[in-house]
């Protein structure tokens with residue numbers, strides 16, 4: 001496995017193909033306007049690497065709960081892992097205790113050398129939010145200030161924030177919290193246009209993203225309900241945000257980071273991706289990749305509207321040989337002429353970077 005970080009401090013080389021960065025997180029140049037959102041159980045190292053290769057502008061880890069990290073130290077080691085090619089890479093911290101977050105950030109930095117840390121002010125899961133972490137932090141502005149103060153003193157890299165509109169409709173304090181975060185060291189802010197109470201229900205509102213962009217001096221990243229390249233363009237145009245963060249839609253269409261509709265992606269490409277990703281997941285899932293891969297596979301196959309029974313047969317395959325026998329059969333039916341070539345092409349695409 002290509003493990004966590006290279007031990008060298010980050011070097012930020014600007015790729016020659018881009019004339020200038022889209023924006024910067026402090027001094028880190030960011031190229032591109034689309035970014036994979038952090039997603040627990042989804043944005044693991046192989047999926048992040050794929051989306052980076054396809055155009056996502058930086059990588060952000062799944063959340064690291066520093067309460068758990070503090071108790072167990074080696075908690076889910078693979079959640080910190082990244083490849084040097086993924087830089088800029090940020091580690092997201094989730095907790096409600098400023099000092100613990102700062103202490104853990106220092107330890108994590110010493111071991112992994114991420115390029116930045118992100119503070120989670122948006123997780124709405126009840127056990128997280130009810131203890132005042134994630135979106136729960138938006139109810140304690142003074143704690144938000146303290147977190148940014150203490151963590152930025154503890155690590156020599158920039159901080160960013162990812163937040164929601166507020167706890168609920170009666171407390172839409174995104175502007176106050178964003179200002180506090182920025183005044184205390186946040187160098188970029190991602191805003192998901194929903195309240196904590198909404199979780200994932202209802203429609204994300206984009207006007208607050210425009211509002212933050214208009215009043216804050218740091219880059220603003222818009223997030224919420226962007227499912228197509230057209231909607232990403234719309235969010236950029238309507239809000240003036242510096243970049244767009246895409247979560248759920250990326251699961252079915254990682255090619256969205258190349259500004260491609262899923263309908264434009266050929267079965268050859270999908271097959272190549274499936275083969276590549278499954279292999280790339282092996283080292284990160286010692287108990288086997290079949291189960292964690294299933295959610296991706298389901299999303300990749302969804303557009304083909306397969307008969308329920310065929311889809312079920314694939315998704316419930318328990319052995320790797322059985323799984324790929326079924327997948328191979330399906331993609332031959334979908335018109336892939338040379339499965340080996342499709343696999344090799346995607347592999348080359350991932351290596352040639």
Ligand SMILES: Cc1cc2nc3c(=O)[nH]c(=O)nc-3n(C[C@H](O)[C@H](O)[C@H](O)COP(=O)(O)O)c2cc1C
Pocket residue numbers: 037038039040041042061062063092120122123162192223224225226245246247248249
């Ligand atoms: C399965 C799942 C896991 C998530 N995990 C995280 C996380 O670890 N950290 C975080 O800040 N947001 C997390 N989110 C929220 C997303 O980053 C994003 O804000 C949200 O999905 C809205 O964007 P979308 O409409 O493009 O999906 C998660 C979302 C989903 C669906």
